[in-house]
Amino acid sequence: MARVTNWQIGREMSYWYSESRPKRQFAAVFDINKCIACQTCTLACKTTWTSGKGQEYMLWNNVESKPYGFYPLGWDLKLLKELGPQGWEAGAYQGRTLFEAAPAGARVLGWRPEEIDYAHPNVGEDDCAGQIETGAHLSVPHLAWFFYLARICNHCTYPACLASCPRGSIYKRPEDGIVLVDQGRCRGYQECVKACPYKKVFFNPMTGTSEKCIACFPKIEQGLQPQCFLNCIGKIRMTGWISRPEKAQADNPIDYLVHVRKVALPLFPQFGLEPNVYYIPPIHAPRTFLHQMFGPGVDQAIKTYRAAAGDPDLAGLLGLFGCTESVVPRWRRQGDNVVGLDDARKEIVRVPMREPVYISPAFDSKYGVVRTNCP
Amino acid sequence: MRSPLRTALLLILAALVLAACQKAPPTSTAEVVVVNRASLPSDPTATAWADVPVHIAPLLLQDMVEPRLLTPSTAEVRVRAITDGIRLALRLEWTDSTKDDFPGPALFSDACAVQFPTKVAAEIPAPQMGEKGKPVEITFWRASWQATVDGRGDTIKDLYPNAAVDHYPFLAPSLENGSPPQREMEARYSPARALGNRMSGPRERPVEDLIAEGPGTVTSARPAGSDGRGRRTKDGWSVLISRPLPDGLAPGKRSQVAFGVWEGSQREGGSRKMRTGWIPIVVEAKK
Numbered sequence: 001m002a003r004v005t006n007w008q009i010g011r012e013m014s015y016w017y018s019e020s021r022p023k024r025q026f027a028a029v030f031d032i033n034k035c036i037a038c039q040t041c042t043l044a045c046k047t048t049w050t051s052g053k054g055q056e057y058m059l060w061n062n063v064e065s066k067p068y069g070f071y072p073l074g075w076d077l078k079l080l081k082e083l084g085p086q087g088w089e090a091g092a093y094q095g096r097t098l099f100e101a102a103p104a105g106a107r108v109l110g111w112r113p114e115e116i117d118y119a120h121p122n123v124g125e126d127d128c129a130g131q132i133e134t135g136a137h138l139s140v141p142h143l144a145w146f147f148y149l150a151r152i153c154n155h156c157t158y159p160a161c162l163a164s165c166p167r168g169s170i171y172k173r174p175e176d177g178i179v180l181v182d183q184g185r186c187r188g189y190q191e192c193v194k195a196c197p198y199k200k201v202f203f204n205p206m207t208g209t210s211e212k213c214i215a216c217f218p219k220i221e222q223g224l225q226p227q228c229f230l231n232c233i234g235k236i237r238m239t240g241w242i243s244r245p246e247k248a249q250a251d252n253p254i255d256y257l258v259h260v261r262k263v264a265l266p267l268f269p270q271f272g273l274e275p276n277v278y279y280i281p282p283i284h285a286p287r288t289f290l291h292q293m294f295g296p297g298v299d300q301a302i303k304t305y306r307a308a309a310g311d312p313d314l315a316g317l318l319g320l321f322g323c324t325e326s327v328v329p330r331w332r333r334q335g336d337n338v339v340g341l342d343d344a345r346k347e348i349v350r351v352p353m354r355e356p357v358y359i360s361p362a363f364d365s366k367y368g369v370v371r372t373n374c375p
Numbered sequence: 376m377r378s379p380l381r382t383a384l385l386l387i388l389a390a391l392v393l394a395a396c397q398k399a400p401p402t403s404t405a406e407v408v409v410v411n412r413a414s415l416p417s418d419p420t421a422t423a424w425a426d427v428p429v430h431i432a433p434l435l436l437q438d439m440v441e442p443r444l445l446t447p448s449t450a451e452v453r454v455r456a457i458t459d460g461i462r463l464a465l466r467l468e469w470t471d472s473t474k475d476d477f478p479g480p481a482l483f484s485d486a487c488a489v490q491f492p493t494k495v496a497a498e499i500p501a502p503q504m505g506e507k508g509k510p511v512e513i514t515f516w517r518a519s520w521q522a523t524v525d526g527r528g529d530t531i532k533d534l535y536p537n538a539a540v541d542h543y544p545f546l547a548p549s550l551e552n553g554s555p556p557q558r559e560m561e562a563r564y565s566p567a568r569a570l571g572n573r574m575s576g577p578r579e580r581p582v583e584d585l586i587a588e589g590p591g592t593v594t595s596a597r598p599a600g601s602d603g604r605g606r607r608t609k610d611g612w613s614v615l616i617s618r619p620l621p622d623g624l625a626p627g628k629r630s631q632v633a634f635g636v637w638e639g640s641q642r643e644g645g646s647r648k649m650r651t652g653w654i655p656i657v658v659e660a661k662k
Contacts, residue, residue, distance in 0.1 A: 047544070049564075050564075051542070051543060051544050051564055052543070052545075052561070052563075052564025052565050053529075053530060053531065053543065053564070053565065054531070054565070055564065056531050056538065056540055057480075104443075104445060105438065105441060105442060105443035105444070105445045106441060106442050106443075107441050107442065112480075112481045112642070113480060113481060114480065114481045115479050115480050115481065115482070117480075118480060164442070166440070166441065166442060166590070166591045166645055166646050167591040167592070167593065167645075168591060183566040183567040183569075183570050183572060183575075184567070184570035184571065184572050185572070186567065186572070187574055187593070187645065188574070188644075189644045189645035189646075189647075190480070190481070190483075190644065191442055191645065193480065193481075202480070203479070203480045203481075204567070205478040205479045205480075205482075205531075205534060206478075206529060206530075206531070206565070206576070207565055207566075207567040207568055207572070207575035207576065208478060208567070208574055208575055208576070209567040209572065209574075209575055211566070
């Protein structure tokens, strides 16, 4: 195995192939605090890509309620149990990644979901952790809590699916870092299904091949955001391109949120895949749970996010989410407006920091009618 | 009147005499002997196989390349071979207490394969899928494909009778079934088939012709006219694989052959398999 740099775990690690980063890397930020689990993203993906025979159970995009929601069942808990307790120290991961913990005869530590594990996509939906038996008052973090976790393929820098495929049927596009299964070459060994810790590769029983989220690459190639981003009711998502931390640019929205303000964090960075979907963690859930899920940056991320109301740049950029179908590779704040720019710094979209407010008086004296509180 | 005891004894005696008269199939320990016949059987249960020498090949773990198989499963494969001078029919039999022919997540099909060097030369290819510049030809049979060829439908309802499917957009009433727009739309939701991945069906034969030049390189070959038929026996599988006579095999001539067996219940697939090294194979000289 080669030695590669994984900035998310603050150290070098072992990987099946040598480090080869794409020209630019597809990335996304999801603001968990804004997700309402309406599943519009799930349906947008389903109708666009997985309405075929053999794809019936596939959800390239899903939204699950944490802590009791999973698709497939227990995808994260089973792997965390396999990996065992591991630790971080001063921002660097001291434990073993999935590549370093690979058992004899395998390239990646993984597990294989059974048919039944895919049978309950809404298990745990809206189920709270904890019980309120004697009354309680509202505080943060909440005594009883859950949050929604929207998930797609992370188009990892070090994909476990790619590493595990014995015949090189999975590839990472050099132009945008999107990870794809070559449907002409795949022979359905399901090694990738076993290896992907996020369980975002699915076996198609009709074609005998494995399929996965393609980041809507035909749209990305036209500078457009994927379907699950475009259709997000809560405007929780933003597509973009992420740089390595030492090359972060503040006018790149993803770089700004991930590297500059460190408000968005990778999902289970300890697995070692350098996943490229970043989450703004929920402010109301217990920190121990969030530390396990998003790593040691959680406290700082939540602190920064909670102060966003008095932070015009951060609040402004968050307001740019979901405002255009175009990918917004650059941005800037201009007074009370946030402007999304293309690669040539040409304006794509302009959004006011504060929506104008109009107050309709309850009683319209001109016409002598009551405008609100109508029976 | 005969006593029941005497009748029983006579019946047992008759059975023993019959059993003694029945010839045990000859065994060929060192090599696979291909017998010449005027025609090839089309079924692994045909009586034509009865007097063909059997070669019992012990199976080894594929533990050379990742992902490896570390726990042994199928112990041996019993092989017989017949040629009509044009084609070669091999019958592979092995013990397998579970029938695994169902495709799905974490489900693996029982399977077997036969491998020959593409060219007979002084230096034979590596037995594990050949090597660069020294390709091997493989005929691969899979139980799930056999089930499809034998009539199991190719829909989710055939696999899961209680499945409920809301809608396939390409089967909308507004689209004429079989029309070019309808077929184009259906292909869009089946990318492996749209790309011509031969293992993705639709399936007419339970076998696939493959070529390889080393581990991880197996590729669909132009169909070489291979065919097969697998049948469940009382304790396992009996599979007939037929193909054109491989390079170098003719009466009195020899080559090499290797076998692979996958045990679905042990989740064997791809390189997780039991296999042999090269085994000499010789065609009987014409009498």
